[in-house]
Amino acid sequence: MIASASPNADQTETTLALHQLQPGASARIHSLEGDAASRRRLQEMGLVPGAPIRLIGRAPWRDPSEYDLGAYRLSLRRAQAQLVRVAAMDPLGGMAWAGSSNDPSQAVSSSQQEPAQAAASSRCIALVGNPNAGKSSLFNAMTGLRQRVGNYPGVTVDRHEGRCTLPGGVQARIIDLPGTYSLHAQSPDEAVTTQILQQGLPENQRKMDLLCAVVDAENLGRNLLLLTQVLELGKPVVVALTMGDLASRAGRTVDIAALTEFLGVPVIPINATSGAGVMALGKALATTTAIPHTCPWRAEGVAAGSDADIAARYAWIRGVVERVQSSPNAAHQGRRGIDRLLLHPVLGLMTFFAVMWALFATVFVVADPIMGAFESGGEALTAWLGSALPEGAVHDLWHEGIAPGVGGVLVFLPQIAFLLLMVALLEHSGYLARGSYLLDRPLSAVGLHGRSFVPLLTSHACAIPGIMAARGIEHPRDRLVTMLVAPFMACAARLPVYLLLVGLLFSGYPGWVQGSILFALYAFGIVAAALTALVIRGGILRGGGSGFLIELPSYRTPHWASVVRAAWDGCLHFVKKAGTIILAFSIILWAGLTYPKMDSAQEAAILQQHGISSEQWALASEDLEAADESVHDAAHALQAAAIEHSVVGRFGQAIEPLIAPLGYDWKIGVGLVGAFAAREVFVSTMGIVYGVGAEVEDEPEPLLARMAAEQAPDGSPRYGLLLGISLLVWFAIAMQCISTVAVMVRETKGWRWPMAQLIGMNSLAYVLCLAIWQIGSRL
Numbered sequence: 001m002i003a004s005a006s007p008n009a010d011q012t013e014t015t016l017a018l019h020q021l022q023p024g025a026s027a028r029i030h031s032l033e034g035d036a037a038s039r040r041r042l043q044e045m046g047l048v049p050g051a052p053i054r055l056i057g058r059a060p061w062r063d064p065s066e067y068d069l070g071a072y073r074l075s076l077r078r079a080q081a082q083l084v085r086v087a088a089m090d091p092l093g094g095m096a097w098a099g100s101s102n103d104p105s106q107a108v109s110s111s112q113q114e115p116a117q118a119a120a121s122s123r124c125i126a127l128v129g130n131p132n133a134g135k136s137s138l139f140n141a142m143t144g145l146r147q148r149v150g151n152y153p154g155v156t157v158d159r160h161e162g163r164c165t166l167p168g169g170v171q172a173r174i175i176d177l178p179g180t181y182s183l184h185a186q187s188p189d190e191a192v193t194t195q196i197l198q199q200g201l202p203e204n205q206r207k208m209d210l211l212c213a214v215v216d217a218e219n220l221g222r223n224l225l226l227l228t229q230v231l232e233l234g235k236p237v238v239v240a241l242t243m244g245d246l247a248s249r250a251g252r253t254v255d256i257a258a259l260t261e262f263l264g265v266p267v268i269p270i271n272a273t274s275g276a277g278v279m280a281l282g283k284a285l286a287t288t289t290a291i292p293h294t295c296p297w298r299a300e301g302v303a304a305g306s307d308a309d310i311a312a313r314y315a316w317i318r319g320v321v322e323r324v325q326s327s328p329n330a331a332h333q334g335r336r337g338i339d340r341l342l343l344h345p346v347l348g349l350m351t352f353f354a355v356m357w358a359l360f361a362t363v364f365v366v367a368d369p370i371m372g373a374f375e376s377g378g379e380a381l382t383a384w385l386g387s388a389l390p391e392g393a394v395h396d397l398w399h400e401g402i403a404p405g406v407g408g409v410l411v412f413l414p415q416i417a418f419l420l421l422m423v424a425l426l427e428h429s430g431y432l433a434r435g436s437y438l439l440d441r442p443l444s445a446v447g448l449h450g451r452s453f454v455p456l457l458t459s460h461a462c463a464i465p466g467i468m469a470a471r472g473i474e475h476p477r478d479r480l481v482t483m484l485v486a487p488f489m490a491c492a493a494r495l496p497v498y499l500l501l502v503g504l505l506f507s508g509y510p511g512w513v514q515g516s517i518l519f520a521l522y523a524f525g526i527v528a529a530a531l532t533a534l535v536i537r538g539g540i541l542r543g544g545g546s547g548f549l550i551e552l553p554s555y556r557t558p559h560w561a562s563v564v565r566a567a568w569d570g571c572l573h574f575v576k577k578a579g580t581i582i583l584a585f586s587i588i589l590w591a592g593l594t595y596p597k598m599d600s601a602q603e604a605a606i607l608q609q610h611g612i613s614s615e616q617w618a619l620a621s622e623d624l625e626a627a628d629e630s631v632h633d634a635a636h637a638l639q640a641a642a643i644e645h646s647v648v649g650r651f652g653q654a655i656e657p658l659i660a661p662l663g664y665d666w667k668i669g670v671g672l673v674g675a676f677a678a679r680e681v682f683v684s685t686m687g688i689v690y691g692v693g694a695e696v697e698d699e700p701e702p703l704l705a706r707m708a709a710e711q712a713p714d715g716s717p718r719y720g721l722l723l724g725i726s727l728l729v730w731f732a733i734a735m736q737c738i739s740t741v742a743v744m745v746r747e748t749k750g751w752r753w754p755m756a757q758l759i760g761m762n763s764l765a766y767v768l769c770l771a772i773w774q775i776g777s778r779l
Helices: 036-044 135-143 188-200 217-233 245-249 257-261 278-287 308-324 330-336 338-342 346-390 393-410 413-429 435-438 440-445 449-460 463-472 478-489 497-503 512-535 558-592 600-609 615-624 629-645 647-662 666-674 681-689 704-710 721-732 738-748 752-776
Strands: 027-031 052-058 065-069 074-075 084-087 122-129 160-166 170-176 208-216 237-242 267-269 551-552
Touching: 027 036, 036 308, 036 666, 065 478, 122 135, 122 217, 122 278, 122 629, 135 160, 135 170, 135 208, 160 278, 188 217, 188 463, 208 278, 208 600, 217 237, 217 245, 217 308, 237 257, 245 704, 257 308, 257 558, 267 278, 267 308, 308 558, 346 393, 346 497, 346 512, 393 558, 393 600, 393 629, 393 681, 413 440, 435 551, 440 449, 449 463, 449 478, 463 478, 463 615, 463 738, 478 512, 478 738, 478 752, 497 512, 497 629, 497 681, 497 704, 497 721, 512 721, 558 647, 558 666, 558 681, 600 615, 600 629, 615 629, 629 647, 647 666, 647 752, 666 681, 666 752, 681 704, 721 752, 738 752
Parallel strands: 122 170, 122 208, 208 237, 237 267
Antiparallel strands: 027 052, 027 084, 052 065, 065 074, 074 551, 160 170
């Protein structure tokens, strides 16, 4: 059923659809059309009858469009903009807001609050607010934890808990809730917030003792809508006003005393990054017990959440904002002019891809020398510790297992750290969020939602939080498609493999060329995700879908502590994985490649083939460097035979017929199987496979050099360009992460879609690599 939301609007007034406005044109919203859920979401974002709106510009391919709502900007697809009818501005420049009176004099003063009760010695406190309002930063400041933060909506998609001691010794349990625009949930992450606020924690129905409403001063009007609903929950409320410094710089200074009087609850300005105001907030959280009474914006007989209800709230909110916050200054408008370039239909897209290319190119140019130093230091440490160990199994385990396995992965830490640092800079500045606006049209063309950009962006670090971030997508089919294609994004686990293979295949090229190839691999993953989404949305998940509606965050100067912490946490996760999963796998793999050992008769038979007796071998093996070529040939033959005789060698030869059509030998096959534990294990596997039984020298040969020297049966280099491309495509496409499968099972509540994802991605990788090798080798 289609309805129109315009309680008091003149239905005879000439109107047009919002998308028909020309860039730069202003109008006022006349009415809303569409179903109730669509109208409510539009109104929650500030698109209420009577509100002023201006079309700033359109994205590439003329969809979506960016609109100015006064305090903030919003992006809408054409399909959603068609639901908004606009009329000419009031000739006198004023606005005729629909709904109840916008007189905020009906404030919720302290006399309208229920009597205060004695403060408890412990409190359960929920942080609630709009997306990107600063809840997670405040949570980290209060609890000392390191919850992920970012300058775009939807970073927190599940609740997080921590504990702290408030002033006066009050013990507090802090619950950081996902951001929401209202308490009428339309997506799974919003449902988490609504359920906890209204029903308590799901595991024990523990109700909140106090609500800390985090309000963004830059977008005060829109943030106050949620606050009006929070004030009606019958709980004590304290307002933490964030982004006040940014609002002041833009000329939108907030009168704290006036806002406190209008709301009737404590309002504490804070800066979670610097810690300013956090102690004062803690005191308020420890002592506030009064519960606000019914608020003045509620009209008689109006259902909560209805069109008239939201319009009445915004009418009251507008009056409050006019009295407590000043108008933006010219400097603020000038800063907005940056987006004239960065969101330009042509130049904006070119700039975006140029920035992304430069990001990956500099990974090799800047971090490569540091990687060389890491490599040299690792080799020196390996040799020093190896010389201190007595000959035997432990010595061999260190030299042939742990050092090449764990060290072969850790050597890429400088490049990973640099990439994480640069991504964190772009993320915290607010620039990466512009990607959702620039890329919405191509994403929608293949069946993905504009909000898919955040989960897909997050998946470049790890697919697991990326899949969880899809909870912020409202429509179930949009959400499912996003989760199914998220593992195509080039996650950090793929990076060591990419760096190894790119360095192996293109070692003679300058850093910017290698960086360009790395950029192409990341782009290839995005293209693969887009094409897969197109097939899925054209088949089993056809139809449905939701519009694009997202707030563009303000540009902010990145706080170096937060940026470095984000990069540090990513590196720490990488090192922990190297010290746990990869270390354990390296030990197991070394044992599997070492045992069972050949008996003396088998060794003697191999030596005899090279014309060497056991006695001659015993003498020559004491100083292999001085031995002749025949002894070296015999040593390599013994090494190869010992590996093939081992448990892992036999397993690799068993699966070789399956992977031989791809051009892979059993050694690569073992690496591919190990990569299912973690993709980085491929690097450690190659390090161990090419290190077991190798001659131990004062300076061990780097893995790249050993792989480059590997030869195929016909004497050609084993890792030629064709095989390298095939391996790169395999790792770009294949699903090789058991942890991701487990998260998919949890998020989809079953095994159907995770198994379809696992089989589908690996089958696609196999077919593509088969075609590359079979066609390429014939050409």
